[in-house]
Amino acid sequence: MVKKIFSAVIFAGIIFFSTHIFAAPNTENSQAVQWYWLKSDDKYSKYFDPDSVKITKFARTDSGQEVATEIEAWTKTTYSPEGAADTIKSYGISSVLPDPRILSYSLALFKINPQTRMIQYAREDFYNARGQIIWSKADGRVKEINSQAFDEDFYAAIVDEVFRQGEVDRKNAEDRWIDLWAFTDKNGLTTNVSADTTTMQLKGSNLILWEWQTTKNSDNQTVEIRFMKKAVNLNQGTEKITSGEVWSISTKRWRDLDDENDGNYKMIDNSSPEYKGLVRLRSYVKNYPKWVTRYAIK
Numbered sequence: 001m002v003k004k005i006f007s008a009v010i011f012a013g014i015i016f017f018s019t020h021i022f023a024a025p026n027t028e029n030s031q032a033v034q035w036y037w038l039k040s041d042d043k044y045s046k047y048f049d050p051d052s053v054k055i056t057k058f059a060r061t062d063s064g065q066e067v068a069t070e071i072e073a074w075t076k077t078t079y080s081p082e083g084a085a086d087t088i089k090s091y092g093i094s095s096v097l098p099d100p101r102i103l104s105y106s107l108a109l110f111k112i113n114p115q116t117r118m119i120q121y122a123r124e125d126f127y128n129a130r131g132q133i134i135w136s137k138a139d140g141r142v143k144e145i146n147s148q149a150f151d152e153d154f155y156a157a158i159v160d161e162v163f164r165q166g167e168v169d170r171k172n173a174e175d176r177w178i179d180l181w182a183f184t185d186k187n188g189l190t191t192n193v194s195a196d197t198t199t200m201q202l203k204g205s206n207l208i209l210w211e212w213q214t215t216k217n218s219d220n221q222t223v224e225i226r227f228m229k230k231a232v233n234l235n236q237g238t239e240k241i242t243s244g245e246v247w248s249i250s251t252k253r254w255r256d257l258d259d260e261n262d263g264n265y266k267m268i269d270n271s272s273p274e275y276k277g278l279v280r281l282r283s284y285v286k287n288y289p290k291w292v293t294r295y296a297i298k
Helices: 027-032 081-091 152-163 167-172 273-287
Strands: 003-011 014-022 036-040 044-048 054-060 066-079 105-113 118-127 133-138 142-144 177-184 190-203 206-216 222-233 238-248 254-256
Touching (some): 036 152, 044 152, 066 081, 152 167, 167 190, 177 273, 190 273
Antiparallel strands (some): 003 014, 036 044, 044 066, 066 105, 118 133, 118 142, 177 190, 190 206, 206 222, 222 238, 238 254
């Protein structure tokens, strides 16, 4: 039996609607689904089912426009032996699946919030080559999609099915990353910073985005890499780091990036190298207003 629950909440002049459908998917007949190929490498092949894409929550603005705030869709991943081994290790289920060769493919039900670029694995089923489920998990991990996310191909394709704003094209574009600033200090250390345009979303005067910062010494050896999510207030000329990771040549590993300002915005000095980046971001937002406000509720 399929049970539907409809709900509505009014907040700040916007009506939020949600539809929850509780029904077991027909995973036993997954081979009959017309899977759309997205990408392959030595470890994985990724697919999604366009027919499974559904809007399960949306917001209605004061003007009456409906904007999807939650999207569901089924995806499929097939594994090489190496990919299966890495996946089993990542999930910590070696005791359940001691032989990676058993794992052939998996199906996952995604829940996507396009306003925050967050996804949840609402359900995952791992299969052997005979199409039998060998391990399952419900209400799984929640994560944000950025350039380092395994799930980025799934996210872009599914969101494009609903909004048709060119998420896949921007992900694959040659100018996806734009240079913000570069600076060489008195010790010969050169820092270059670029911004990922796929992650840019304007919320009020705050531009939310991910940046990649690389520092090299005079021998062109990388000594530090920072991968940072930032909120940049374009009007005030301030910024803050909301999350990120840093790699250094001394530790040769990634660790969480400490926020030196304790979550507070810092002023971008107009004489600093970072100010060139602020100017570049302001210019990008001015030139591409539709892109940075895609999926916006207001």
